[in-house]
Amino acid sequence: MAKIVGISGSITQPSRTKNLVEVIVNKASQKLHAHAEVIDIAQIATVLGSTVSYNQFPDALAAEYKKLDEADLIVIASPVYKASYTGLLKHFFDLLDPKRLAGKVAILAATGGSDQHALVLDYQLRTLASFFGVYTVPTAIYAKDTEFVNYELTSDAIKQRIDVAVDQAVFLLQQENLQALVA
Template structure:
């Protein structure tokens, strides 16, 4: 059975980014008949921000990394801050062994205030995933703040992109791809 883990890089609660991650993870869970878990950077921000060691993690962080490494499908999402993903999301990945996620499949997503930020998914999150040798779906998801009401996704167009990305992820998961890649 596939395991799905979503990562919300938002620093606030509630969060449109978390709502988008939940939407994507729920759709994937339904398609794959598999459970989904969410790692919320806002919930681990205190221990994450003070962690600088690569070999000793506080329990909440160790649990998050264990979930991530056990996942088959990862949803990586961040709000756009100053034309990039959040610093704590970057720090979360900075502490991770570069080989830990090789061969996994990911759906990339972001939220932001305007269309000007949409390329952050392809130019920054896709680059991050590539560094970790993660297979990414061709369809990424970018949702503007106006596509949410009370932190709930209300856009049918974004829901359609979610469906497309999940279909692509399911296809990638069914391929006989190597689980470890040589850099």
């Protein structure tokens, strides 16, 4: 059975970004009949922020990294602050061995106040995923604050993009499974 892990890089609660991650993860879970979990950076912010060792993680952080190790599909999402993804999300990835995520598939997503911030997906999150050897789906998902009501995604256009991204992820996962059979 496939496993899906979403990472919400938001440092606040409630969070539009976390809701977006949950919507994507739930859609992918339905499509793949897979187990899904969400890593909420806001929930582990204190322990994450105080961790500086690459070799010794506190139990709470080690449990989150174990989820990533077991994931087939990852959803990486962040709110856009000062034209970038959050510092704690960066720190979360900074602590990972660069080879740890190689070969996994990811859907990238972000939330922000205006369309100008959408470039963070291709110029920062896609670059981050590439550094780790992660295959990213071509369709990224950017949702503006106005596409949420009470922190819940309401935009049909964004939901359609999610459908496209999930279909692309399923395709990439199938290709990866075929290559494993041939090898």
